[in-house]
Amino acid sequence: MSQKTVLLEVKDAIATITLDRPKALNSLNDELVDDLTETLEKVKKDDEIRVVVLTGNGKAFSAGGDLNYLVSIEDPICARKFISKAGNIASLVITMDKPVIAMVNGVAAGAGFNLALACDIVYCAESSRFGQSFAKVGLVPDCAGMFLLPKAVGTHKAKELMFTGDLIDAKTALDLGVVNKVFPDETLREETYKFAKRLVRSAPISLSLMKKVINKSGDLDLDTATELEADLQTICMKTADHKEGVKAFMEKRAPVFKGK
Known part of the structure; x- marks a missing residue:
């Protein structure tokens, strides 16, 4: 593996995991899924880490699955393996015994939306947009989306968001209970780490x-x-x-x- 698509920084008991495919809007391909899985496993085992912050580099948190990569998978066995690995990422976040904060810095679509939902706390920038974009490309939600979204917004609203694939803005996401708080873009990072430091001091x-x-x-x-x-x-x-x-x-x- 030549260059990691996921960055890890640990400081003051806080691990920051950054999806790092900015030119592809941090969309998920096989490499990023493998790198993220490896990073989450590493963080999970590190007793010095108390809190995890998950974010994306560039203009997006994650635009979901990399469509160019998805259409290149011709073997259904390989396709199922990839989707299962993506689902395992959500499982790792959910079952990790440390609080995980999603710092949504831009678009969170498809599996990116669901990856944010898997986190314990979701902070987002005012410019953030969220969308269950699967139906628009003939797919069903993955990365545990059909498990997580109904829990967050209720069955009927989850169906509406998934059936239409419509983008919602940060205020709507807050009103629906998808995110905990919305901040101006320029203060998102400061506010996220302020809260992360509070959790570091907790039991x-x-x-x-x-x-x-x-x-x-x-x-x-x-x-x-x-x-x-x-x-x-x-x-x-x-x-x-x-x-x-x-x-x-x-x-x-x-x-x-x-x-x-």
Whole structure:
């Protein structure tokens, strides 16, 4: 592999993963999918990393699948393998035990839209646009889109967005619950890292367990949910972080959590 299509920078316990095919609007081909998978696996195993920021280089977060690459795949077995690998990216983001923030700096279309949805928090620039563009090119949503979008916006709105492939602007995305916050383009990066630093200071075990349960909440009944809460709370109560949190509260200072 000559040159990576995904960049990784780690600073102050924050990993920044940047899709780096700007001339192709960070669209997904086999190389980028492999590079992103490798990077996510690396970040997942690094205990020094507390928070992950996912973004794109250039004018787009990601325009989705690289159409030129997709039409070049003639073997259906190879096509299925590629789409499965793209779905695995979403799975890696969702199941990672660290908070992942999507910093959407431009267009997020197709699989790019769904990759943003896979993240725990979505911040975007005012100029960002979101679109489930699959139907316009005779495809169905992938990268876990048909699982994620209905959870975010409801069944009927998800069908509308997917059936039409219409682009929506940042304000509409905010109103629908697709994104958490919208910022002026020039302050997006500053605001994203300000929030990431807040999460770095949070108790990592707590955040990890919250993420796992919330992601499964749609599959839990009340009794199962309360039993699970009891189990996990018991675990948390025995951690050094809990003791530190209580001590810091009593001493009226900020806690220093170590993930233990």
